[in-house]
Amino acid sequence: MSQHLFLEEGPYFAFCRADEAKDGTWAAFVTFERRSDHAEDKSQIEAMSHKVGNGYPAAKEAMGAAVDFASQRAAEGRTGLE
Numbered sequence: 061m062s063q064h065l066f067l068e069e070g071p072y073f074a075f076c077r078a079d080e081a082k083d084g085t086w087a088a089f090v091t092f093e094r095r096s097d098h099a100e101d102k103s104q105i106e107a108m109s110h111k112v113g114n115g116y117p118a119a120k121e122a123m124g125a126a127v128d129f130a131s132q133r134a135a136e137g138r139t140g141l142e
Contacts, residue, residue, distance in 0.1 A: 069130055092110075092130070092139040112126050
């Protein structure tokens, strides 16, 4: 099972994801895309994915970690798309 959340953070779109592992713990991921890459004249969109962590006891904690990571990295300009 997984959960997804879309955020708009400054010049980036952030796609947050929480995935449940077989042992019942949860992992958190974030994928960034530049807003400017979604312009009508663009046909290719670069993305950078990050594994935030694993072993979270519940989806809420994993998603919270993903959202915090996305907000912080976007604010600092450290998405991997620089």
